[in-house]
Amino acid sequence: MKTIDDLDVAGKRVLVRADLNVPLDGTAITDDGRIRASVPTIRTLAERGARVVVTAHLGRPKGEPNSAYSLAPVAARLGELLGRPVAFATDTVGDSARATVASLGDGDVALLENVRFNAAETSKDDEERGLFADALASLADLYVGDGFGAVHRKHASVYDVARKLPHAAGLLIAAELDVLTRLTEKVERPYAVVLGGSKVSDKLGVIDNLLGKADRILIGGGMVFTFLAAQGREVGTSLLEKDQLDTVREYLRRAEENGVEFVLPVDIVAATAFAADADHSVVAADAIPADRMGLDIGPDSGDLFAEKLADARTVFWNGPMGVFEMAPYAGGTRAVAQALVDSDAFTVVGGGDSAAAVRTLGFDENAFGHISTGGGASLEYLEGKTLPGLDALEG
Ligand SMILES: Nc1ncnc2c1ncn2[C@@H]1O[C@H](COP(=O)(O)OP(=O)(O)OP(=O)(O)O)[C@@H](O)[C@H]1O
Numbered sequence: 001m002k003t004i005d006d007l008d009v010a011g012k013r014v015l016v017r018a019d020l021n022v023p024l025d026g027t028a029i030t031d032d033g034r035i036r037a038s039v040p041t042i043r044t045l046a047e048r049g050a051r052v053v054v055t056a057h058l059g060r061p062k063g064e065p066n067s068a069y070s071l072a073p074v075a076a077r078l079g080e081l082l083g084r085p086v087a088f089a090t091d092t093v094g095d096s097a098r099a100t101v102a103s104l105g106d107g108d109v110a111l112l113e114n115v116r117f118n119a120a121e122t123s124k125d126d127e128e129r130g131l132f133a134d135a136l137a138s139l140a141d142l143y144v145g146d147g148f149g150a151v152h153r154k155h156a157s158v159y160d161v162a163r164k165l166p167h168a169a170g171l172l173i174a175a176e177l178d179v180l181t182r183l184t185e186k187v188e189r190p191y192a193v194v195l196g197g198s199k200v201s202d203k204l205g206v207i208d209n210l211l212g213k214a215d216r217i218l219i220g221g222g223m224v225f226t227f228l229a230a231q232g233r234e235v236g237t238s239l240l241e242k243d244q245l246d247t248v249r250e251y252l253r254r255a256e257e258n259g260v261e262f263v264l265p266v267d268i269v270a271a272t273a274f275a276a277d278a279d280h281s282v283v284a285a286d287a288i289p290a291d292r293m294g295l296d297i298g299p300d301s302g303d304l305f306a307e308k309l310a311d312a313r314t315v316f317w318n319g320p321m322g323v324f325e326m327a328p329y330a331g332g333t334r335a336v337a338q339a340l341v342d343s344d345a346f347t348v349v350g351g352g353d354s355a356a357a358v359r360t361l362g363f364d365e366n367a368f369g370h371i372s373t374g375g376g377a378s379l380e381y382l383e384g385k386t387l388p389g390l391d392a393l394e395g
């Protein structure tokens with residue numbers, strides 16, 4: 001894979017695909033980790049005289065403009081971090097984008113509006129994505145892939161456009177791969193994987209492969225309830241992937257066969273609504289009331305998870321254990337983060353919200369072996385899958 005050192009960027013328009021998918025509270029960025037992680041590549045290219053055109057997504061708008069998902073606040077923060085203004089185009093490939101790119105001088109930086117405001121970005125139709133990638137490519141002379149958190153997506157700005165321009169990997173992708181390859185080669189055992197978060201359908205899929213790799217799989221977050229339901233438990237109004245129940249039963253069966261230990265929570269913080277001020281209490285995992293939703297693992301589960309992580313030599317953690325953004329449901333995530341801090345294992349935390357959780361709960365980033373900007377991306381990388389965004393940068 002070529003790196004930015006292999007490109008002659010001076011005076012050239014360089015399209016950089018970054019992952020700037022940061023958590024927002026209205027228009028306030030609650031954790032700018034992914035923006036900071038993108039700065040080294042953007043700064044280096046600008047210092048080398050490139051005209052840097054950054055493209056990125058924010059959240060999952062449904063293929064059309066939606067001001068709640070605008071990257072405008074991100075452009076402002078990126079400018080602060082770079083210490084230079086960042087021009088913001090109010091569309092991705094339209095008049096504003098073309099005019100903004102045309103106005104750039106050597107060393108200037110622009111950010112294009114959320115690439116997912118265009119339905120073609122995420123289309124399953126190769127031709128549709130290809131046409132959109134042509135439009136993106138027409139804005140630049142060179143392409144740099146640096147959005148590690150999105151490399152598992154076969155999207156136009158991640159995959160197709162790289163094939164249309166001379167390309168290289170950015171510094172963040174290189175740094176992420178440097179660390180994550182350690183988890184695909186010689187893993188020190190016991191190897192524990194902790195899974196949580198809300199992208200349940202995405203992440204249930206990776207368990208299939210983990211069953212052949214990990215010694216212990218701890219389940220928290222929104223994923224818990226599909227497991228509990230698969231065991232015939234009541235899960236109330238919690239997140240549930242009904243069509244995955246058989247798959248999960250199969251995982252539980254195979255785990256037993258392969259000697260992989262599944263650790264499920266024994267208690268749950270169950271609330272009447274998805275709100276910080278909702279009535280909530282700790283209930284046994286097999287006694288969730290039908291009118292309540294599980295928003296965190298309970299304190300006994302936190303202790304159990306800590307115990308199961310204590311003797312691990314390698315730990316990979318993706319996905320908060322609960323809705324940590326609301327104080328009453330942050331305990332489980334805090335307990336797992338503390339267990340990783342206390343452990344002697346090589347610990348990797350992956351994912352936009354997981355990394356944000358660790359920081360916003362006040363943990364020192366240096367207490368972890370590595371904090372990856374990619375959750376789904378790092379999980380799929382650890383599976384040994386070919387990731388579209390990396391594949392496109394090869395050769
Ligand atoms: N029980 C639950 N019910 C609903 N949402 C939950 C629950 N537990 C955790 N969450 C939510 O999961 C979200 C994070 O999930 P996600 O799978 O996106 O993790 P991530 O670390 O950002 O990984 P990625 O980088 O792949 O997105 C948080 O915003 C948190 O509030």
Ligand SMILES: O=C(O)[C@H](O)COP(=O)(O)O
Pocket residue numbers: 019021059060149150153199351352374375376377
């Ligand atoms: O948050 C992430 O994991 C990445 O930014 C990718 O976002 P996505 O899951 O919406 O594709």
